[in-house]
Amino acid sequence: MKGKLFIVGTGPGAPPIRTFRMVEAIKQSDVIVAYTTYAKLIGDLVDGKEVITARMKEELYRAKVAIQKVQEGKVVSLISSGDPQVYGMASPALEMMCKNNLDLDFEIVPGVTAALAAAAKLGSPLAMDFASISLSDLLVPAEEILHRVKKAAEGDFVIVLYNPINKPLLERAMAIISEYRKPETPVGIVKSAYREDEQVIITNLSDWKRHEGIINMITTMIVGNSRTYTCNGKMITPRGYDRRYNFELNNDS
Template identity: 45%
Template sequence: MNDSFEPQPALQPPFAGKIMLVGIGPGSVEHMTGRARAAIAEADVVIGYVTYIKLVADLIEGKEIIRKSMTEELDRAVSALEAARAGKKVALISSGDAGVYGMAGPTYEVLFQSGWTPDEAVQVEIIPGASALNSCAALVGAPLTHDFCAISLSDLLTPWPTIARRLDAVAMADFVVALYNPKSGRRTRQIVEAQRLFLRHRRADTPVAIVKSAYRRRENIVFTTLDRMADAEIGMLSTVLIGNSNTFVRNGLMVTPRGYANKYDMEEGGATRDGERAGRSLSTGLLGWLETLQAERAAGASVDILAARHRLPADYIRDTLAEPWNDEVATEGEGEA
């Protein structure tokens, strides 16, 4: 892998080329965007990890192909820049989305290191694609319909304490979580540590879906629970979806409620619950919570007690109580999002 290189002088139009950072989605052509297919079609050179090259084999006949291994991300970016400065159009492909654990970041790092600026003749276009969390979620139901995040368990470039702090924080905050790069032949303990951290905050029976090779030939889906997650068959081609405290699995579908039942009686035709108003913030939303907080403080609860009760930092509670506020209602026409 080239850690450094001498910047090549930029060619001037019409000879300068273009780098197209193409997200090919989960890997099946029917789930690739039209722009992604068009970008590959117009490219002179296609660069990518060997597995990704195989996924687009039907689209790259007759083109110059540069195959790289899993750990040669910077080499891929350098090759793309060299080809573009030689006047070629380059499709640098990533599975999923190029900006989600893909080639967009490393490519910009290499570009800036080379002295490239957006004013240079070499153009750069990012072409989005469905990331693994989108494709895996679509296969298992609707697990991402409330707040969620993605965390990679790969410690090849990120210190483990950093990863562990992120896992602990999102587990406590009750996010639905998509774990990328959960396990490999050499990295087998990371998923166990992730499970240990989540079990500090989540029920053992929290639903988990493990999706391998979504929309590819060897696709496999397993539903399990948090306490059994690490015992399941998991590899580098797997994405692990961990539900939040409200996520459930029914009839083979994993669903995270959006929260409508907090405001509406779902068994009574969606009638608004007592104390709630359609189109307005939840009674336990910010304004309602502030009112409760003020009442608890007036009743003698200390800042530390309130912080523990609401599982929030004491300094945040203190600053919030000190901030002047009123019970203004939400504006007319406010949506349910």
């Protein structure tokens, strides 16, 4: 029997925001390989399946086990939160297959990444060009990360910060952004998007540190560009319609 690997994005974790294909792939699988927390988030889908869990920082172990199970002829779902392409399991799994000269049957199943989930809770901060940057320096040197932050700030991109768990690195990144943005620039902080303990905060560059205590590995931050503003408690980044068109409603009967 020929095995198959699904590299699955579960989105934020809440069932209402799962994709149909994600649920279908897991149901078709014999084996589920996941970080322990992610396995719990899909617990309602895995009855009767072999579930292999691992701790954080064991991404290569998860990829290796998943590939070995596929070689045994099993259908396997290798789980990522959000989207597997965005700081997820797609890259290590494909790299491992490439470096071992393996041509396995696989499918990458996209999911709602944290940037989009957080943005939806904040309003419309990603309506124009944006950059996403991971602040995890476990695999990438801090100075390289900060170089990317600087370039994104210089380019006036809306900036999405993933994995803001290293507080000194986060503070350095926000200090760099503050060199290029006004103090009143909106900053969105979303923790546990679409989960029971969700927290959504809109603050600004001059005041964001007041909320630093809630920021952890399941927090996503979005820093607006020079045109981002807040209205009715939501962040809005204009697409540019206001430069060419009139937004006034026609009240004529």
